Amino acid sequence: MRSYSCCSSINFPRSGLLNPLIRSPQPGIHCVPFNSHFPYRLYFKLSGSRIQKYGHSSTRHRLVVAVMDWDSSFSLDDRVDSDGSVGYSFSSSEGEESDGDIILNPITDVDIPTSRDQFHQSDDALTVTAQKLTMMGRSQRRSRIKYGIFINIGLVTFLTVLLLLLDSHAWRIVRLPLPPFHLICPFTASAVLVSCAGYICVPLFRISRMQQIISKWPARHSSKKGTATMGGLFLIPIGVVVAEVLVGFSSIEVSGACAATIAFATIGLMDDFLRLVKRRKNGLYPWIRILLEVAVGTWFYFWLCTRNISSPYSIKMVVPLPLPLGLVCMGGSYLLLTSFCFVSMANGVELTDGLDGLAGGTAALSFIGMSIAVLPICSDLSVFGASMAGACVGFLFHNRHKASVFMGDTGTLALGGALAAMAACTGMFFPLLITSGVIVLEVLSVILQVSYFNTTKHVHGIGRRLFRMVPLHYHLESCGVKEPVIVAGAYVVSSILMLYAAYVGLISV
Structure with missing residues (x-):
């Protein structure tokens, strides 16, 4: 060659x-x-x-x-x-x-x-620095994930021990014999079923492109873009079905509360559908959603008037309050109170759902507080509250930091409607106000921000703000407080308020 x-x-x-x-x-x-x-x-x-x-x-x-x-x-x-x-x-x-x-x-x-x-010149010093920063970011994310697991374990342990103590001493509270594990059974059943259902539904939501839109959220939450949403589709049905099965489909109060919960879940589903599928930025128009929520609250009031439900001393439309106030008869004003409670609680839980695990954990504590408060009035309704609390705890296995699924309006509106239904059936609006204190603070922060901004704009010509961002948890995050720390603090505050609300509800009756 x-x-x-x-x-x-x-x-x-x-x-x-x-x-x-x-x-x-x-x-x-x-x-x-x-x-x-x-x-x-x-x-x-x-x-x-x-x-x-x-x-x-x-x-x-x-x-x-x-x-x-x-x-x-x-x-x-x-x-x-x-x-x-x-x-x-x-x-x-x-x-x-x-x-x-x-x-x-x-x-x-x-x-x-x-x-x-x-x-494309290689800079060894710059490359090493970038690698170190990347490893630091990964370590911080891992530590936050560990914090989310520890917070979730602490909440589950606290609620389990509390419900076991209540079941062992329930006869002293209601003065009537109750079945064993009256509250812990629905709580555990819902928690296990929802956590197991999440492993099946969450991958399906991802495949179906049911992903969260974060256009309204802070820029630092951009990493949450693409997270599956509409977790209420498996959260709410399980909580409702477990409650109905355990009471044998024989309780009027539980049936009414379940109907109101499903009605609000339907409103939330419509809102999520328009936002995610139809790509409408704000989903339902605000005035349409408020009208639908008021309509459900009005229907629930008239349903209460036509049904023989349990009420303190067999008197309807009364609100039990601690002494020296006692029982307060509301009369026709009960309609306004019921509708206002439904609208405020539903939208309050939605505003709270901004951080991983925040809405689910606070809602679970609120349900437990209401279950204890209504136990002397309607023990079947306390089963409904315990079942919904267990469903929220089971959802936290997928919603804790870092969340793999969000509730969406399907879940948040339904949880708020369920809490309002428990209060409307028994008149326990004051214990509800206490046990949902974190949710109330979130709503008040938005109201104060909007009111102060409009007032200063009218007086000075330039609007001023009380908070950096609203709701309140965004303000705390803007001040440098880490997301798991905010959630843990909210759990501690909600636990204290829950115990106090349960005490107030028991002494009111």
């Missing part, structure tokens, strides 16, 4: 145009004119004992390709032009077995950087 040797010379002229034809320095070397519209590329084509050569160059370079037989006496290995040209030799004559290899041997110590090298 005949061996070939080729040498190329790259010249950098100081000025002037390239020659249209590059002359051959020796016989047997073929040169062709170059096209200036393409970058460096060489095309070799074997033809007998010669190689046909084609080349391209830019307007700033000149490329010479020379090919000769290995036996020729002429060599360009050490050629350096007087104008500063630098030569490189391409050799394929290392042996017959290596004819297909091309070896690049620089002749001089001059390196010509390419455009890629100029723009």
Whole structure:
């Protein structure tokens, strides 16, 4: 096999145009004119004992390709032009077995950087710093995830121990024999079923593109974009069905509370559907949603008037309050109170659902507080509250930091409607106000922010703000408080308020 040797010379002229034809320095070397519209590329084509050569160059370079037989006496290995040209030799004559290899041997110590090298220079110090920052970010995320697990375990342990104590001493509270594990059974059943259902439903939500839109959220929550939402689709039905099954579908109060919960879940489902599927930015129009919520509250009031439900001392439309107030008969005002409670609680839980686990944990504590408060009035309704609390706790296994699914309006509106239904059936509005203190603070922060802004804008011409952001948990996060710390603090405050609300409800009856 005949061996070939080729040498190329790259010249950098100081000025002037390239020659249209590059002359051959020796016989047997073929040169062709170059096209200036393409970058460096060489095309070799074997033809007998010669190689046909084609080349391209830019307007700033000149490329010479020379090919000769290995036996020729002429060599360009050490050629350096007087104008500063630098030569490189391409050799394929290392042996017959290596004819297909091309070896690049620089002749001089001059390196010509390419455009890629100029723009992609490696900086070891910068790379190491970036890697360290990345590892720090990952460690912080892992620590926050651990905090979410510890917070969730603490909440579950607290509620389980509390319900076991209540079941063991329930006869002292209601003065009537109750079945064993009256509250812990619905709580545990709902928690286990919802947590198991989440492992099936959450992947399905992701496949179905049911993902959260975060256009209204702070920029630091951009990492939550794409998280599955509408978790209320498996949270609410399980809580409702478990409560109905355990009471044997025989309790009027539980049936009414379940109906109100499903009605609010339907409103939330419509809102989520328009926002996620129809890509309407705000879902339902606010005035339409308020009208629907008021309609459900009005219907619930008239349903209470036509049904024989349990009430303190067999008197309807009364609100039990601690002494010296006692029982307060509301009369026709009970309609306004019921509708206001439904609307405020539903939208309050929705506003609270801004951090991972915040709405679910506070709602679970509120349900437990209401279950204890209504236990002497309607023990079946306390089963409904315990079942909904267990459903919220089971949902926290997927909603804790970092959340894999959100409730959506389907879940938040339904939870608020369920709390309001428990209060409307028994008149326990005051214990509800106490046990849902965190939710009330979230709503008050929005009301104060809007009112103060409009007032200062009317007086001074420029609106001013009380908080950096609303609801309240966004303000705390803007002040530098970490998300798991805010959630843990909300759980502690809700636990204290829940115990006090349960005490107030028991002494009121």
